[in-house]
Ligand SMILES: Nc1ncnc2c1ncn2[C@@H]1O[C@H](COP(=O)(O)OP(=O)(O)OP(=O)(O)O)[C@@H](O)[C@H]1O
């Protein structure tokens with residue numbers, strides 16, 4: 032499969048209220064009518080809120096959550112539990128045949144413990160129970176898409192030992208787009224794409240600009256993970272890669288944002304529109 036496949040990732044803040052979730056479900060339905068679709072979602076802010084309730088401090092580096100055992104329990108419960116099932120239910124009520132999954136289901140993605148992370152500031156950080164996805168496409172996803180279902184993937188995985196792992200949702204979306212041979216990766220978040228320090232949207236980011244933005248700190252926190260995921264997808268041949276706001280309209284094609292233009296390893300540009 033894969034001709035005409037879109038991987039669409041939503042940041043958790045777009046799914047927090049009934050109103051926002053309804054708008055995003057409308058957006059998902061719209062995309063699903065035009066192409067096969069895999070949805071990946073985060074839920075960072077809801078995890079933060081639950082951690083605060085339990086008195087656990089948040090630690091993160093470049094948008095990657097440093098995940099100890101207690102944090103993992105909360106991440107799994109929030110993402111694979113509340114956030115995923117609520118979205119699936121909303122989609123179902125709108126006639127979208129959504130199926131909630133994690134990366135651990137039917138080997139949607141192979142995941143291993145992430146290597147110590149080389150941060151933008153030069154530090155090397157052990158991320159704990161954080162997973163790095165790897166491997167080839169997923170037969171389960173292909174089967175679901177071929178049957179007209181929309182897989183909705185929470186960014187949790189498990190390694191070969193059965194250890195649950197927290198995967199950054201942008202990282203997972205980028206990996207799935209690459210491994211499924213998607214022709215589009217669309218990341219919807221709370222900002223109108225990549226912003227410059229004045230708050231204006233940077234319309235196009237190429238490889239050199241990406242390095243500058245991360246290197247000089249104009250892109251930080253969750254945006255570093257997003258850009259890194261976009262680069263991986265573009266390099267592996269995903270032709271269209273965009274970071275857009277999910278807050279302005281349920282028509283994501285009309286949402287302001289940033290186009291990522293990085294050549295694939297086989298030399299073609301990710302500039303098709
Ligand atoms: N140059 C930049 N442009 C836009 N946002 C930036 C930039 N630099 C840092 N950020 C931060 O990155 C955040 C987006 O990443 P974050 O991980 O918080 O959200 P998300 O990935 O959409 O949600 P989730 O983690 O739930 O999937 C923005 O809200 C902003 O605070």
Ligand SMILES: [Mg+2]
Pocket residue numbers: 042073075094200201253256
């Ligand atoms: Mg994030």
